[in-house]
Amino acid sequence: MASMDVSELKKNAKIDIDGMPYVVVEFQFVKPGKGQGLYKCRIKNMITGAVIDRTWRSGERFEPANVESKKMQYLFSSGDAFTFMDNANYEQVEMPASVVGDDKWYLLDNIEVDVLFYNERPVGVSLPSHVVMEIVDSEPGVKGDTATNVTKLAKVQTGLEVAVPIFIKIGERIKIDTRSGEYIERVNS
């Protein structure tokens, strides 16, 4: 993509820095008198989420990032890779397990996620803020122990282990926060 004059920079602009896509989350333009304009930005790495401050000066150029987000459905995993399908045209893409990272623990069959493409390569998924999953394995609770702050480890379909209250049993469904991996509540169905 052709580079752009820094005067085109604004909030939510997506820019390319050292082969990484960033989004401008805060933007401030200051210009002392006849001095050079300063474009003071806070930018977020769209892959790692890391936030940094960066100032451009008038006359500088920036590279717009070629990024696109598509709604896709998770189909299956082969161990090394995860396959997603574009709901609009049924095209499938494979994302290496190393790119999916810990998000794999929340990839339930057929779950709909936003897949981020950078230079036409899938570089990450954005999950819903919480998912509902079923307990497939857990120690039974100790009889008589009813204190609510006591937890035990339980495994859900994807293999993720979650600390849950002692009263949760195999076969029950729970809501999990995808950002922290923490148990939120039991879901009665």
Add this chain to the structure above:
Amino acid sequence: MIVADAVRVWDAALSAISSCLRDRGLRQIQTPPVVDEVALEPWIEPLGLAGRFVQTSPELTMKRLLADGAGATFQLAAVARRGEHGQWHREQFVLLEWYRDAPTLAAVRADAEAVIAAVAEALAPWRRADAPVPTRWRSIAWLDALAQHTQLVLRGDEDGDALVHACRSRLPLPPLRAATPQARTLEAWTALFTALCDQALDAWLAARAADGEGVHVIEFPAPLAALSEHERDGSGRAVAARFESHGFGRELCNGYRELRDGVEQRRRFEAVAQLRDAVGLPVLPMPERFLALLEQARLPPCAGAAMGVDRLVALACGADSLDAIALVR
């Protein structure tokens, strides 16, 4: 601010400005905003219009009028500067520009103080009672402000590379991109100006403003003269007959004792053009009509200034951005 209030505020402010400068012996005029040539500045971009420009200021037009015997005039000019958008910047704004056909910078500074006071008074009904307005003014030489805030002691005639070297530990400047010595000097000094304002001066000016004090930064270093005359200050430093007035903690006004030497003005514009080329800014035509006027020694001794009216109106209302008083968004 709702539109009806913004209309009242603008009406009061524009009327106060006109009355103030008329009372001080200037005549109000209006010149066309679309022009054939603009003064070359490193960091001011005109909006182009099929080979012509919306004026970045009416300076060149008003200097032609001075050469033709117009005398002391002022105007409230519609101007545009491409790409300037922020809390205190708009691409299009109203610039009060005035000239006195006498080379007295002190009179022009006094005009600036009077205009700011008149607008502050006119807009008092829209301002919090305890909001500070500049009721007294102090002047500080640019090189003294630099020394005071960064411990950098300079003479004002350092060339670009010497300046980058001198600043390296106190206020590091970005690497120079211009090739020619004149353009490197201009680039380094404008970078130092930007860094000084951004990292030290603005906070100090805000503190002065909170105290009800306005500040004229005077005697700019010679490489930042733009369209003003060079001179030597009391201690022999190379300075420009230029001032910048800061009221309410913000830059409001820029004034010059105007340069009348066509050879020197062309040399400065050429340095600007070389710098613009080095940093990839669009090529602007040399303002030959204006340069011819200087080269024919037709510009009488004069001094003038320009003041950002939108900013003054917003600040005098106690607003925290130009949005509050904008008539058109």
